[in-house]
Amino acid sequence: MRKMFAVFKREYLSSVRKKMFIFMTLFFPVLMAALFFIPMMVMARTLGGKNVAVIDGTGQLRATFAKTNRKLSRDLPATLNVEYVDASRQADLNAAAKPYLNRLSAGSHAVNPVDAILIVPQDAISGDKAKMTFYSRSATDVITQQILGATANHEIQRQRLAARGIRADELDALTRNVPIEGVQLSRTGEQKRGGEANFMFAFLLAGLLIIPAFVYGLEIMRGIVQEKNDR
Template sequence: MSKIWLIATREYLTRVRKKSFIIMSLIGPLLTVALFAVPVLIAKMSDGGKVVAVADAGGLFTEKLPEATADLRFIRVSPDLATAKDEFKKAKHDALLYVPKVDIANPVGFQVFSRKGLGLSLERDIQRAANKAIENQRLQKAGIDRAVLDNLKANVDLQTVSLSDDGERSSSTGISTGVAYFFGFLIYIFIFLYGVQIMRGVMEEKTNRIVEVVISSVKPFELMMGKVLGIAGVGFTQLALWVLLSVGITSAASAFVSPDKALASQTARVSAAAPDAATTAIARADTPDDAAAKQTNFTAKFMQEVSNADLNVPLLLGCFLFYFLGGYLFYGALFGAIGSAVDSETDTQQFMMPVTMPLVLTFVVSQAILTTNPNGSVAFWMSIFPLTSPIAMMMRLPFGGVPTWQLLLSMALLIAGFIGTIWLAGRIYRVGILMYGKKVTYGELSKWLFYKG
């Protein structure tokens, strides 16, 4: 154990002292935020301020054009198609909607012209506006008031409650799904990130012939375990730093927004204005105070939903640490065995696919099955099988209802799988670490498992 600890300490200190580790630990939370925020900002920038010209030859929009939104507005042009096309070419509108004389029972013949591709979002908005106009005419012909029909629609405030042997517990499907994806994604990323580091570290020592010197003092199994445990410590350190920095960034960002000031300003405007105007002002949030109030309301609502979800936080955190470490050790041994069996990174592709496929499959299946039916048979077997349980079980736990025996069985099988994987990887590692210049196949690997010595 002293040799394993010495190797693990060396692997840990070597990596945490690198500039790349320090830089990534500092900017990691910012990059994570940018990963989700930038696409949203780009989408808003690209979709904002679009103008659609309407050539209403059929009189569909005689009374009024479709209501303008923050991203889209409609303007009226000549109902003659040829004239409308000429105007469209001269102007800088994004699209031209031609409305023919149609039968509202069978509305066909609508055309949309654009200089380039419309884009799915713009096409959907135009189609929605035309559909609503047809619906209004059908309602008017049937003698039904649109306002009355809208008032008949209901938006039920549905509260979900989980019934278990421990009693009733409030739940939130949306929050549970978000927490499940968060934990599953972290395990998925860290297994890949640090598993590949183990593989590359073994390959580097093998290529530079450093291992020939090291192997004279320690056993191959001790060397592999030291690498796996040392890099595991690096992963935990970086995860802890990211959590602390994320909390710090969140606290610092909230300090720039004064909820009391924003809410006071918003309340003053609501009191001074008519109800409709106030509602419009809040919805549009044209001023910084409006935006701050809207963000504050959103944050308060989100925190309320998290509170109502009544998640078992200690259980989730404890299981996350267990499956985070167990999944990493399980796959880290396999990555180390791959690194010892090949001479270059290009040769790893044939062995990487069988190892990484269960992880990828679990993450893909989680979107269709695990989060929609977390207590079904597929979710059960995937959360028990060691190759898929680190992600699958963390996808199930936030929804509750996982029996204790299933959780204990999953943990026991993951530990047994890790021990078995370490044994298999050690058998491959002890031969492959000193094997040079030979193209390794699966048949050759199977022979290494039974070599004596």
């Protein structure tokens, strides 16, 4: 047992004195933190101020996307600057969307640049095989696509139910979500709120605790392999 301990002690001391061990000990936590926070920053950036154009072939979605009703929309965030276009009277929807697609392709060089375009087909309310199209220059603009799609689908569902005699206020009352609040209960009966933040903190702390053990094991294995090669 003493010999084994002496071997581990020797390997540990020879490993921690290396520059690579010191570098990995200092750099690896930064790398792991970057892997956690960079995707979050990218996703948060996609929700920043964006200019989007909605080409509505139905002409029935103005109440949702119009600027005067932005505060009434529960799906559309205020960070999206929506330019609504009623294309219900256009015979060719692609022709109506072409100027906006040119502005999207031009990027910042356009007079009024747009970051994304949502095209709603003319048969979106009555058609069974209708499909909306989302255009964007960024491949990571998935959140904007989901937000615009969810907002349009919510209004389309309202229009379908209204055509069957169900009023919009009744629909909102029936489909209203009930919020849920997480409470952590201790053995003493104490109640603590904010369990999501505590979970994320514990998850991050566990990751930071695993990092030194991982680096130590990596250096030990590297030292053993190097010693065998030297022999």
